[in-house]
Amino acid sequence: xxxxxxxxxxxxxxxxxxxxxxxxxxxxxxxxxxxxxxxxxxxxxxxxxxxxxxxxxxxxxxxxxxxxxxxxxxxxxxxxxxxxxxxxxxxxxxxxxxxxxxxxxxxxxxx
Amino acid sequence: xxxxxxxxxxxxxxxxxxxxxxxxxxxxxxxxxxxxxxxxxxxxxxxxxxxxxxxxxxxxxxxxxxxxxxxxxxxxxxxxxxxxxxxxxxxxxxxxxxxxxxxxxxxxxxxxx
Numbered sequence: 001x002x003x004x005x006x007x008x009x010x011x012x013x014x015x016x017x018x019x020x021x022x023x024x025x026x027x028x029x030x031x032x033x034x035x036x037x038x039x040x041x042x043x044x045x046x047x048x049x050x051x052x053x054x055x056x057x058x059x060x061x062x063x064x065x066x067x068x069x070x071x072x073x074x075x076x077x078x079x080x081x082x083x084x085x086x087x088x089x090x091x092x093x094x095x096x097x098x099x100x101x102x103x104x105x106x107x108x109x110x111x
Numbered sequence: 112x113x114x115x116x117x118x119x120x121x122x123x124x125x126x127x128x129x130x131x132x133x134x135x136x137x138x139x140x141x142x143x144x145x146x147x148x149x150x151x152x153x154x155x156x157x158x159x160x161x162x163x164x165x166x167x168x169x170x171x172x173x174x175x176x177x178x179x180x181x182x183x184x185x186x187x188x189x190x191x192x193x194x195x196x197x198x199x200x201x202x203x204x205x206x207x208x209x210x211x212x213x214x215x216x217x218x219x220x221x222x223x224x
């Protein structure tokens with residue numbers, strides 16, 4: 001079993017839809033949770049960073065962490081064609097030495 | 112502007128040759144990482160370094176080597192021992208190892224011809 005599981009998609013939605021992207025994990029030691037957006041042939045860029053459980057909002061993006069269920073989510077409101085990309089979740093431990101990444105979910109927003 | 116610079120963007124290698132990928136950061140980050148990305152497999156960790164003159168193997172280190180002589184630089188050499196080197200290589204850095212967000216370069220696409 002992988003430490004981090006993420007559905008590869010692709011997920012296709014119409015413009016303006018609310019998108020929900022998710023990751024599950026098995027290691028309860030993870031304390032830091034991140035979402036990255038990666039456009040084709042580019043490096044990943046950091047979208048959201050959350051420590052421990054709870055919600056964090058930034059514009060159209062909301063990150064949720066449920067440590068009791070070992071489940072994290074990224075919601076995108078009013079999705080735009082420019083949101084079409086691969087979204088990667090990543091996790092780290094307190095005093096850990098590396099991040100663990102999900103495989104990434106391909107999102108396609110159709111205009 | 113602060114960031115991570117990878118070069119070259121595209122690299123072609125003949126079988127049996129060693130090649131070195133460059134990664135430079137001006138973020139004053141302690142930790143640096145090399146990942147390999149293949150379609151459908153996400154990011155796999157090759158090597159990481161938490162401090163100058165020290166580095167550790169990641170999950171797929173065989174056929175690769177690194178050095179960390181300066182805080183700003185973490186070059187990756189893909190040796191002829193790497194059986195399937197064609198991939199997209201990403202360098203990243205973080206302020207401290209593991210516990211904070213990592214920032215990525217724009218990647219190097221290596222193709223063996």
